[in-house]
Amino acid sequence: MLTDREVVSTLEMLKNEHLDVRAITLGLSLMDCVSDDIGRLTAKILNKVTSYAENLVSTCDKIGEKYGIPVVNKRIAVSPMSALAGPFTSEQMVKVAQVLDRAGREVGVDFVGGFGALVEKGFSKGDLSLINAIPEALAETSRVCSSVNVASSRDGINMDAVKLMGEIIKKTAALTSDKEGLGCAKLVVFANIPPDMPFMAGAYLGLGEPDAVINVGVSGPGVVKKAVDRVMAQSPKPNFDQISETIKRTAYKVTRVGELMGREVAASLGLPFGVVDLSLAPTPQVGDSVGEIFQSMGLKAIGVPGSTALLALLNDAVKKGGAFASSHVGGLSGAFIPVSEDLGIGQAAEEGYLNIEKLEAMTAVCSVGLDMVSVPGDTSAATLSAIIADEMAIGMINHKTTAVRVIPVPGKKAGEQVHYGGLLGWARIMDVADYEEAGDFIALGGRIPAPIHSLKN
């Protein structure tokens, strides 16, 4: 027999605390589509995606209705397309992106990730074809997302790739200048990219994964915030241990939803179940913010002193609770701090509590990196590369994933606002220390060697 408390608290989480399954992503290998003929390659890609993903959206909706918990986003993540790009030019790779876009539209998903490359030690011909295709590919498609891994704890930082990606981000912004540089919102530069993340824009299917797999991304910053509010309202006030325990237990509950529904979607589609990514992924809705959790715990806003410590507690408690709730936890699994997608974080930046330097410090303890950071449109490619290099260094040395999703908004300056709309929200354009000396620094090129602790054998 269920207790009243169990039923009511579950319904509260759904109706008032924004509990949902944020994403169910079909990871699909396209390695069997390999061809040296662009027509054959794109035909095979279209065929594989549309046949495997034909029932993805309807199955997710049916199971969402069964449990009364919506699956908000259905997505596809494919093999890194650079692996198939060897025989092709960048112009031809844009066509591949268009086919991925079309396939995504036909099956009804909102994003297709995987138009990316792994270049932590150097470039293959295919890598360069693909990377140089990114600006046009992202400008001409709406669903395709791109991620490029330029560093790892094992291999160091490919500074040539870091230089190139600064330039690619600028080009992507220029080609989407009519949409405030929105193309850059679909492009992420990574260190230590996980091969099984269900969230965009970084999702791709790593080599070593099965032919097809279902990965689930849950979320629930609103649920965590309400749990923190309840415990903070107690008398006497809780200490950090108790707050951490509360977050851990809440993360457990949220992850259980993803585990149950993800397994059922996988079983219905006859596919293996991969991982639950239990990231606290906010949206611009009120009550669905990671930033608001900081205020619940007594800080003035995210970004003031104490924020890094709090984020470390939050990130770790989420991982611990979620790890117990699922047989396989993967992806990023922790707390995101995207500036424009989170109402609390966006407001903190607007009101001057949060700057890019503090964000960078916090990325050392959160599960991603500099995410949805809007910077002045005239920021140089070299400075963007230097920002990327800093973030990659944090990831490489600390054996964690870090990433940069930065948008130089064409025609706009620091302090102005930019509105992307929908889930991508709005943001204040942040100040950046942009000096021309960055150009000579980034032009040095080569690799920052892997750290000594990479020698684990």
Add this chain to the structure above:
Amino acid sequence: MQNLLVTIVGRDRPGIIYQVSRILADRHCNVIEVSQTTLMDEFAGLFSCAMPRGTDPDELDRVLGEALAGSGLGHWVKAGTIDNAPAMLRDRLEPYVVTLRGPDRLGIIPEFSGIMAGFEVNINNLRAVSMTGGQDGNSPQVVLFFELSVPREVKQGAFRQALNMAAEEMGMEMSLQHRDIFEAIHRL
């Protein structure tokens, strides 16, 4: 094997279970399953027993009547048969939970239980809890929890729609969810 179902209803007090189970044990009736509940100081219990051959249900009824006389407890004894049909049926049933929340009024339970009966859905457990709430915070509100067994053949969409329409008409919030989600979230 003969099965007996003994129902006891009356004012709750310590010792009821002992009293009833002692009588049954003395008559070599083995209690296989018990379900009991209390509401507003009243007790209701169902005892399912396996009865040795030759036991006379009417005799047991008389003995219970004598033993419980003056205690304020009513009793009924019903003979039946244990068979495997319930286990087979259980395979074709899915557990769902309907929760209704809204202003208290006459007729909620007949309305919704009628819809459930119409879809051949069985109510395994029903609780209704009163509280104050609503927009002004002071109106009498009720929350009802129905734990259901829904046959697999039932068209989910139609069942959900029927419940939704009734809920709308009565100004209530309705949710229909598979029971597994509650267990997954709250139980290890």
